Amino acid sequence: MSLNSTPQSVRVHIGLFGKRNAGKSSVVNAITNQEASIVSNIAGTTTDPVLRPIEILPIGPCVLIDTAGLDDIGELGKLRINKSLDVLDKTDIALLIVDSTIGIEKEDLSLIKKFNDKKIPHILILNKIDKVSDKDILLSKSKKLVKCPIICISALNRIGIAELKQCIIDNIKEENTDFRLVSDFIDENDFIVLVIPIDKAAPKGRLILPQQQVIRDILDTGAMAIITKETTLKETLANLNSKPTLIITDSQAFEQVSKDTPIDIPLTSFSILFARQKGDLSELVKGAYSINNLKDGDKILIAEGCTHHRQKDDIGTYKIPKWLKERTKKDLIFEFTSGITFTEDVAKYSLIIHCGACMMNRAAMVSRIEKAKELNVPIVNYGILIAYLKGVLDRSLEPIKAKELLSVD
Structure with a gap:
């Protein structure tokens, strides 16, 4: 596949975060070596997250996600901040851009806490370093506040960009660059x-x-x-x-x-x-067995990672609900989501049935699985559920069990 035709789901997702005017868009332009993003001195130029494809060797195809400033203001600003934070759920490695002339502030520290909570590898980037008189003092102060790698750059003058790329390569988790299926x-x-x-x-x-x-x-x-x-x-x-x-x-x-x-x-x-590649196969298998615990009136979420035209016998909205009702003999309530929207109310469901996530990267799918696990809500994907309903799940897992220890306690 060419650089631009490589699916986003197999790209390493690099999220750029920070306050307004920290220089996030300038960093995107410096990494891509092109004027891909609009740069302005006006705070809040970037509104919705903007995706830019790039290849960083030896990682391979990546996508840079430029987000709105985390100090945006007003009701619209709150919506922009929420959209920026949503990007965390699909971020493989995060770049926190800080204006060197201002230094690390409370919004930056709050974001680093979110990175740590979600176990996202992250790099602190001190931008506009060419405007700082004493870089050593700035670095010393920064190292006392954060424990992550720190890179000093000037995105405008293309200073430190090679070092930044190498730092990304050094800190990306191997599991997020391994796209083997079989x-x-x-x-x-x-x-x-x-x-x-x-x-x-x-x-x-x-x-x-x-x-x-x-x-x-x-x-x-x-x-x-x-x-x-x-x-x-x-x-x-x-x-x-x-x-x-x-x-x-x-x-x-x-x-x-x-x-x-x-x-x-x-x-x-x-x-x-795909369940094996994208997330926690054992957890998804457990989700299949949980259908035996469903009761009348239980709510089930059927979630898909993409949007498509649904036909009358659609797998998600028709076939799976039909098969599940036939198997359980229960009066179940089904709700549906698709695309980047998941659900803010995981706890109300007795089961989440997810698509194969071919259009999502691993980080996004793992995030959804983790949200369900935290609230003890079983989650399964289409293929595993269908295999269980058709009585062939054990057989279909044998090739993987032969390769690795699969625990479904």
Whole structure:
């Protein structure tokens, strides 16, 4: 994929935070080496978060998120601040921009506390260092207030930008740069069969993002991807000269694919692979078993990370509620969210059912899982729930259990 076509979900998200006029947009321009963001002496020039793609080697594709000032004023300013703070939920590494001529203030310290609470790696950037007469005194004062890495720069004059990039590279968590889906438990020259239904819900003329990303991961390994529909799986397996290493199916075809797949061939789903990559697989599996505890009147949130046109038999708004009611025999209440909006009231739900999060980065999905865990609200994703409802969850987890210890206590 090219730099600009790489999906945001597999980019490292670098959030830039700070007070108005600290120079956040100037830092974006300096890192990208282009005038990508509007820079002005007028406080509050940046309103909504602005995303800029960039590649930082050896990390790879990243996205810079320029946010509004955390000292914004007025009712509209409060809304802007809340939008800036929302960015924390998908930030892999945070850059706190401070005006060197002013120094660290209470808003900056408050934000550092939020970084620490959310366990977000962060860097303090002392900008406009060219306007400070004694850098050593400023650094000494700053080190007494914060324990994170500190970089002195002048975004306007492009001073210290190479050091800043290296500091980002040094402090990013490896788990946020590792986008493997299946490549760590398959080998070169393995045959992998992908079962991809082509129904009216499938986008015309293309594969959906999870399918594309799994195929790319297989190819990067040097293995071979063989693609078929659920209606032709038997014929595909019969025509192979050797047994495939693994079969990966779309969750909606799980039941039929499981019946047509010999028991000695490992089977899993795209959604389960994404659950492993994006967040806490064990927690999501626990969420599937929790459906046995549902009662009449329980509220269930069905959340999706993207927005799309819903058809009458949509998986999230129609099929899953139908299957869940049939399985539990309970009178359940369903609510729905999509896109960047999750929910501010996690505690009112007895279960959260989430999509595979292919359009979200790992930090965003982990944040949602953690919010549910904190309030003891079970959470599961589509594929894991469907596998459980169809009686194939244990089988679909076996390829992963063979690779790593999966605890579902």
